[in-house]
Amino acid sequence: MGERSAEEGWGFETRAVHAGQPPDAATGAVVAPISLSTTFAQEAVGEHKGYEYARSGNPTRAALEACVASLEGATHGLAFASGLAAEDNVLRLLAPGDRILLGNDAYGGTYRLIARVFGPVGYPWSTVDLTDRTVEWPPDTRMVWLETPTNPLLTCIDIEAVATRAHELGALVVVDNTFATPYLQNPLVHGADIVVHSATKYLGGHSDVVGGFVALDDDNLAERIRFTQNAAGAVPSPFDCYLVQRGIKTLPLRMDRHCANARAVAEMLVEHPAVERTLWPGLDTHPGHDVAKRQMHDFGGMVSFVVRGGEERAVALVERTELFTLAESLGAVESLIEHPAHMTHASAAGSPLAVDPALVRLSVGIETAADLVADLQQALDSLT
Numbered sequence: 001m002g003e004r005s006a007e008e009g010w011g012f013e014t015r016a017v018h019a020g021q022p023p024d025a026a027t028g029a030v031v032a033p034i035s036l037s038t039t040f041a042q043e044a045v046g047e048h049k050g051y052e053y054a055r056s057g058n059p060t061r062a063a064l065e066a067c068v069a070s071l072e073g074a075t076h077g078l079a080f081a082s083g084l085a086a087e088d089n090v091l092r093l094l095a096p097g098d099r100i101l102l103g104n105d106a107y108g109g110t111y112r113l114i115a116r117v118f119g120p121v122g123y124p125w126s127t128v129d130l131t132d133r134t135v136e137w138p139p140d141t142r143m144v145w146l147e148t149p150t151n152p153l154l155t156c157i158d159i160e161a162v163a164t165r166a167h168e169l170g171a172l173v174v175v176d177n178t179f180a181t182p183y184l185q186n187p188l189v190h191g192a193d194i195v196v197h198s199a200t201k202y203l204g205g206h207s208d209v210v211g212g213f214v215a216l217d218d219d220n221l222a223e224r225i226r227f228t229q230n231a232a233g234a235v236p237s238p239f240d241c242y243l244v245q246r247g248i249k250t251l252p253l254r255m256d257r258h259c260a261n262a263r264a265v266a267e268m269l270v271e272h273p274a275v276e277r278t279l280w281p282g283l284d285t286h287p288g289h290d291v292a293k294r295q296m297h298d299f300g301g302m303v304s305f306v307v308r309g310g311e312e313r314a315v316a317l318v319e320r321t322e323l324f325t326l327a328e329s330l331g332a333v334e335s336l337i338e339h340p341a342h343m344t345h346a347s348a349a350g351s352p353l354a355v356d357p358a359l360v361r362l363s364v365g366i367e368t369a370a371d372l373v374a375d376l377q378q379a380l381d382s383l384t
């Protein structure tokens with residue numbers, strides 16, 4: 001299994017609880033205070049304690065930024081108002097004419113941002129199967145954007161192999177680490193330049209906050225992203241930072257349960273006659289199993305499957321579970337079920353990233369495994 005970074009000499013679980021959040025110097029509070037002040041007193045013009053105006057920086061955000069950077073083994077961490085705001089700020093490192101090469105399976109909103117926001121104003125883009133080492137990459141590629149495991153097909157991309165190729169072209173490698181989380185995978189260790197997260201998912205972990213994150217080592221790139229973070233202002237509120245920080249403290253515990261429950265669910269799906277194909281990187285029949293084993297610590301809590309008989313039956317199924325709630329999003333304590341072609345990936349319809357309408361995606365929560373298996377089983381049985 002892949003290695004986690006061990007910054008500061010502390011283990012991952014210790015950093016999740018303590019990194020960036022020593023007891024408050026003024027009061028001894030063991031929880032980093034939610035600092036709501038929008039402005040900070042200056043002793044003289046330009047002389048202050050590190051904070052001037054809360055969009056540029058505030059203590060609650062700084063605590064979160066230090067913590068996530070530590071978990072990713074990164075020098076720099078930047079928090080944003082959403083995952084897409086984080087992505088937008090990273091894409092702004094490019095200049096018109098620079099090509100974005102996007103893996104051919106990705107969150108529909110990422111595709112929409114690249115194809116419908118950046119594309120029309122002069123940023124060429126293409127999609128490619130990043131598992132295929134024989135396919136040519138356009139020579140004007142300046143940024144390779146990948147998810148691993150991908151949303152929703154759970155394809156696993158060899159980060160090191162992509163980074164080697166991209167760097168030969170002079171392109172940056174951005175890894176969306178939302179599905180794996182820093183607990184299961186640290187892309188910078190494998191040669192990625194920038195990591196992005198939708199903190200709305202496993203980092204927050206409780207379906208009660210929208211947020212995004214960027215982590216990286218390069219000082220110059222970090223300075224440019226921090227400039228845009230302040231200049232364009234897509235920053236999270238202090239309360240949102242607190243919620244993400246609170247969620248992160250239990251990330252390791254939650255992820256262990258997500259992974260174990262996903263295994264139980266996947267093993268049932270593999271055997272069920274109403275299921276044509278089960279996609280979970282932990283199955284040794286999964287094409288990305290070896291890559292996942294090499295670069296991840298465990299296989300994650302997301303499971304997708306193709307329902308035998310096509311779209312109509314897939315749509316019927318997602319309406320028949322009781323514990324799995326029919327809803328978009330993922331990565332929180334409660335289990336969710338969704339139909340990507342109509343829901344999370346509707347914005348990719350008709351594109352190279354369009355999703356099989358017989359596909360169902362599960363975000364397996366931390367409930368009792370047997371209850372989750374029974375719930376899905378009764379819904380699947382009702383189709384046969």
Ligand SMILES: Cc1ncc(COP(=O)(O)O)c(C=O)c1O
Pocket residue numbers: 082083084085107109110147151176178179197198199200210211212329
């Ligand atoms: C893999 C992935 N990346 C990015 C995002 C976008 O994040 P947000 O919804 O926080 O803007 C999502 C949202 O579902 C996602 O699944």
